[in-house]
Structure formats: structure tokens, C-alpha cells
Amino acid sequence: MTTPEASVKERIAILLSRELEDDWVACTGVGSTIPLAACMLAQAAHAPSLTVLAGGIFVDPRRLVPEFCAGYDAQPEHIADMSDLFAITELGIDVIFYSGMQIDHHANINLHRVKMSSGSVLRGPGIANTSFGHTARRVFLWTERHDARTLRENVDFVSVAGHRYKGLTRQELGLPNQGPTILVTSEVLFRPDHEGLLQPVGIHGSADWSSVSAATGWELGPADVPTLDPIEDAELTLLRKVVDPMGMLRR
Amino acid sequence: MGNRLVTFSEVPKLLSGARSVTLGGMLLENRPATLVRALLREGVKDLFVTSAPAASWDADILLATERVARIRIPHISLGSLGLAPGLRRAVGQGLTIDEVDEATLIGGYMAAAANSRLQVLDHLGRNDVLDGNPLIVESGGLRGVEPLRVDLALIHAPLGDASGNLCHFGSRYADLLMARSARVVVAQVDRIVPRTTTARMGISVPGYLVDAILEAPYGAHPTGSAGAYVADMDHLDGYRSQVTAGDVDEYLKRFCNHESVDAYIAEVGEARLEHLARLAA
Numbered sequence: 001m002t003t004p005e006a007s008v009k010e011r012i013a014i015l016l017s018r019e020l021e022d023d024w025v026a027c028t029g030v031g032s033t034i035p036l037a038a039c040m041l042a043q044a045a046h047a048p049s050l051t052v053l054a055g056g057i058f059v060d061p062r063r064l065v066p067e068f069c070a071g072y073d074a075q076p077e078h079i080a081d082m083s084d085l086f087a088i089t090e091l092g093i094d095v096i097f098y099s100g101m102q103i104d105h106h107a108n109i110n111l112h113r114v115k116m117s118s119g120s121v122l123r124g125p126g127i128a129n130t131s132f133g134h135t136a137r138r139v140f141l142w143t144e145r146h147d148a149r150t151l152r153e154n155v156d157f158v159s160v161a162g163h164r165y166k167g168l169t170r171q172e173l174g175l176p177n178q179g180p181t182i183l184v185t186s187e188v189l190f191r192p193d194h195e196g197l198l199q200p201v202g203i204h205g206s207a208d209w210s211s212v213s214a215a216t217g218w219e220l221g222p223a224d225v226p227t228l229d230p231i232e233d234a235e236l237t238l239l240r241k242v243v244d245p246m247g248m249l250r251r
Numbered sequence: 252m253g254n255r256l257v258t259f260s261e262v263p264k265l266l267s268g269a270r271s272v273t274l275g276g277m278l279l280e281n282r283p284a285t286l287v288r289a290l291l292r293e294g295v296k297d298l299f300v301t302s303a304p305a306a307s308w309d310a311d312i313l314l315a316t317e318r319v320a321r322i323r324i325p326h327i328s329l330g331s332l333g334l335a336p337g338l339r340r341a342v343g344q345g346l347t348i349d350e351v352d353e354a355t356l357i358g359g360y361m362a363a364a365a366n367s368r369l370q371v372l373d374h375l376g377r378n379d380v381l382d383g384n385p386l387i388v389e390s391g392g393l394r395g396v397e398p399l400r401v402d403l404a405l406i407h408a409p410l411g412d413a414s415g416n417l418c419h420f421g422s423r424y425a426d427l428l429m430a431r432s433a434r435v436v437v438a439q440v441d442r443i444v445p446r447t448t449t450a451r452m453g454i455s456v457p458g459y460l461v462d463a464i465l466e467a468p469y470g471a472h473p474t475g476s477a478g479a480y481v482a483d484m485d486h487l488d489g490y491r492s493q494v495t496a497g498d499v500d501e502y503l504k505r506f507c508n509h510e511s512v513d514a515y516i517a518e519v520g521e522a523r524l525e526h527l528a529r530l531a532a
Contacts, residue, residue: 030277030278030305030326030330031278031328031330031331055277056353057277057422057424058422066331066484067279067330067331067475067481067482067484068278068330069277069278069279069280069305069330070278070279070280070330070474070475070481070482070484071279071280071471071474071475071476071477071478071479071480071481071482071527071530071531072475072481072530072531073477073478073531073532079421079422080422081422081423081424081425081426081427082303082304082353082357082360082424082425082428083357083361083427083428085353085357086353086354086357086358086361089353089354089374090354090372090373090374111326112350112379112380120343121342122339123334123338123339123342124334125326125327125328125333125334125335126324126325126326126327126350127325127326127352127380128304128305128325128326128352128353129304129325129352129353129354130352130353130354130376130378130380130381131352131353131354131374131375131376133376133378134374134376134377135374135376157379158378158379159378159379159380160376160378161376161377161378165377165378166377166382173377174377175376175377
């Protein structure tokens with residue numbers, strides 16, 4: 001049902017954009033082209049007063065650039081510094097986007113240390129800002145992948161806590177916000193159930209259910225997950241013409 | 252204000268003896284690459300290295316060449332190129348990593364900049380970075396971090412004047428906080444301009460915080476300089492391949508042993524650098 005020509009990155013950006021609301025303040029990571037495209041698409045489509053903090057520093061960029069914090073001019077309306085970012089992190093925003101080398105059933109993410117099958121440990125890049133995980137009102141998770149190395153029953157290291165950490169719920173941990181409310185992978189859209197376990201609520205990729213299930217590190221259950229509303233031509237056209245004219249999401 | 256302009260040959264004596272250093276800029280932008288190359292030539296070892304919350308080539312080359320004993324940087328990568336090869340290599344060789352995030356790192360600079368004993372962090376969360384982290388202390392019923400002070404801050408800006416005033420076209424990131432947290436501040440700029448120009452453009456780091464300033468065109472290469480040139484991803488990809496293959500000495504020999512900024516520019520190639528400058532427009 002998905003528009004065939006939409007790339008994986010474009011589909012994820014469009015699905016995330018649908019979740020964003022007007023007047024929110026959203027923050028993306030420094031290397032997060034897909035969430036930034038989602039925010040810019042939402043601004044163009046249905047949330048003109050959404051404020052985007054790209055990398056936490058560049059306020060409302062008007063241009064999607066190949067690399068953030070690399071000398072490219074994203075044409076933001078305002079540029080902050082780390083003192084500003086410290087303050088806004090403590091004050092809180094509406095939504096933060098996170099991805100991970102590993103994401104688990106409880107929506108914990110890991111960007112620090114992965115245990116390899118050889119027994120060695122792969123050091124990841126780490127994560128600049130963990131605080132938004134509890135000072136932002138909600139967390140949107142995304143990953144371009146859908147494989148069992150990424151989607152794990154339990155992560156090897158908790159960089160940002162999801163809905164259960166060390167056996168405790170967010171409420172028991174004293175984390176005041178909603179935590180992760182969505183995970184979009186290359187194939188599936190997940191939302192947490194009442195126990196905070198990520199459950200598939202819609203398919204948007206091309207893989208069959210048995211493949212998706214085999215590529216997920218936790219039990220997905222029966223193949224009764226609906227296909228999501230298709231990507232509309234208008235959404236894809238807006239994304240390509242207004243947000244991503246250089247086609248970065250198609251590479 | 253005095254003249255703080257130094258020549259390339261005067262830089263080494265400013266760096267010698269430093270045991271702890273902070274690197275300005277953020278990820279692939281405004282990294283003090285020329286000064287890091289000078290640091291490498293000085294043969295420094297057992298450094299404590301910190302930065303803004305995200306670093307790249309500058310921290311990684313120090314790690315790849317085994318100059319670092321301890322590091323305190325939340326994120327190190329080569330941006331879209333992925334994992335930093337020097338970090339991966341150093342982890343297996345006894346490197347101590349202080350796990351921090353933005354709040355616990357910047358909080359340390361803020362405490363140092365304000366000469367406070369503690370930067371209160373009232374909104375610490377729960378995760379494997381923060382739980383049991385020895386850098387988080389309690390005092391008077393408050394939790395926070397102690398000041399992060401370093402011997403040396405190395406900072407890059409596109410423009411500066413002989414008095415040490417710096418102008419950033421993009422973000423100054425944590426450069427101002429770092430300058431206030433370091434015993435000695437050495438800056439490199441792509442271009443020295445008259446003081447009237449920096450005053451008109453808006454000074455982002457004042458000269459009274461800067462001990463020395465070096466003119467180094469394309470000085471942030473292979474990272475980018477906001478408003479001047481973008482990061483050289485092809486160079487960084489080559490760097491990654493060489494370090495991963497164990498050829499870091501070859502990389503050092505070719506790119507880090509020059510006796511002048513002009514010699515480095517000639518090695519990289521003016522046409523390539525001009526191309527990177529056009530991409531920043």
C-alpha cells in the first residue's frame with residue numbers, strides 16, 4: 001500500500017512528521033537527518049508553529065544539509081550555544097528524537113557498548129544528551145534498520161531509559177514524562193502498551209510478517225497487524241520539493 | 252588590549268607541559284585541528300581530553316596515536332561516516348572513559364566558569380551513564396558536578412583579531428565556557444582581521460580570555476569552519492580507513508608533520524580546500 005517510490009528514509013520521516021503537533025518544541029540530534037526532515041515536513045504540512053532545535057543548537061533551520069555541525073549553512077532562524085542548550089534541557093521541551101545501536105522491548109536505547117558474539121565489546125559513539133529522555137514530554141524513537149541486532153529483548157547498556165530500567169517503571173524511577181511513545185523502524189510502527197512494552201501497531205514496509213517477526217528480538221505475536229495508511233503523493237511531493245530538494249533521503 | 256598574535260613556530264611552547272586539554276567546536280565543525288597537529292608533534296602523552304558534548308577527528312587522532320590516558324566526551328564519531336576508529340582502538344588499550352552526558356559535562360564547565368564548587372543538576376535521570384557515576388556528587392542535599400578545569404583550551408573560530416577577540420559565524424558551542432575553564436587558552440582562526448571588524452561583527456569570545464591567537468587558514472581541516480568551509484568527508488573516510496588498517500603512522504607522516512600552515516595546505520591541495528569553501532556558501 002506504500003507509495004512504491006518512497007525510500008525507507010522518506011517513509012520514516014513522513015510517519016514521524018504525522019506525529020508532530022503545532023506549537024510543539026522538538027529537538028533532533030546532531031546527525032539526525034530523518035527526524036529533522038520530519039520536523040520540516042510537519043512545519044510545511046500541518047504544524048507551521050512547530051519549533052525545531054536541530055542538534056539542540058540550530059533553531060528552525062530552513063535547509064536540510066548533508067552533515068550538521070560540519071560547516072554547512074542550514075540557514076537557521078537563530079543559533080544558540082551550549083549554555084542555551086543546557087538551559088532548555090533542564091527546562092524541557094515537547095519531544096526529543098532518539099535512535100540507537102540497540103533498542104529493546106521496553107524502549108531502552110543503547111549507544112555506548114554492544115557485546116559482540118566474539119565476546120568483545122564494541123564501543124559505540126555515545127550520546128550527547130540523555131536528559132531530554134526525561135525532561136522532554138515525550139520521546140520519539142526511530143531506526144533505519146529492522147533486524148535482530150538492533151531490536152533486542154534487552155539492550156546491553158542503557159544510554160536512555162525507556163519504560164522499565166533495572167526492573168522499575170518510569171513512575172517508580174521518578175521520571176516525570178511519558179517516555180518513548182513511538183518507535184518507527186524501516187518496516188513497522190510500534191507503540192508501548194499499558195506495561196510499556198513496544199507492540200507493533202502498523203506495517204509500512206515491504207517485508208512479509210514472518211521476516212519482520214524473525215528480525216525482531218522479542219515475540220511479536222500473530223500476523224494481525226494492519227498496514228498503515230499509505231504515504232500520500234502530497235506528502236511525498238512536499239517532502240521532496242520543499243524539505244529535501246537535494247534528495248538526501250533517497251541516498 | 253595587547254597583541255596576542257603568535258606565529259606557527261611559537262605555538263609549541265604554549266602547548267608544552269599541558270596534561271589536560273579541552274577541544275573547542277562541535278562534532279565536525281570548528282575543531283582546532285592545526286593546534287591538535289602541533290600537540291601531536293610535541294609528543295604529549297597521558298593526556299586528559301575533553302570537549303564540547305560531541306567530538307570527532309581531533310579527539311580521535313589523539314586517541315589513535317595513544318596520547319590519551321583519560322577522556323571525558325559524551326559522543327565521539329565521524330558524523331555520517333560512523334564510529335571513530337581511534338576510539339575503538341584505544342578502548343582495548345587501557346583508556347579510561349569518564350561517562351558523561353551534556354548536562355554532567357557542561358555543568359562542569361559552568362561550575363569552573365563561575366568558580367563554584369558545584370553546578371547543581373536538579374533534573375538528573377536514571378540510566379547507565381548516570382547511575383553510580385562518580386562524577387555526580389552530593390553537597391548540602393543537592394546533587395551536581397564539580398568544576399571541570401583544564402590546563403589548556405584549544406579553540407577555532409573563522410575570524411579573530413590580534414587582541415585575541417574571536418568571531419563565530421555559526422554557534423560558539425561551548426567555546427566561551429571552555430575559555431573560562433582553562434588556565435591557558437590558545438585560539439586558531441582562519442583569518443586575522445582588524446579589531447574594528449571583529450567589533451562590528453560581534454565578538455563571541457573576548458580577547459581577554461585568550462592568551463594567544465594563531466592565523467591558520469583552513470586551520471580546522473579536515474573538519475569544517477562555520478561560514479568558511481565544510482568538513483572534508485573524503486579525507487575523513489581515508490583517515491578512518493588508515494587507522495582501521497593500522498596505518499596511523501602513515502597518516503601522521505603525511506598530514507601531521509608539516510612545519511607551516513602553508514605546507515599543510517599544499518599537502519591537502521588548494522583546489523580541494525577551495526571546493527570545501529564553496530560548499531559552505
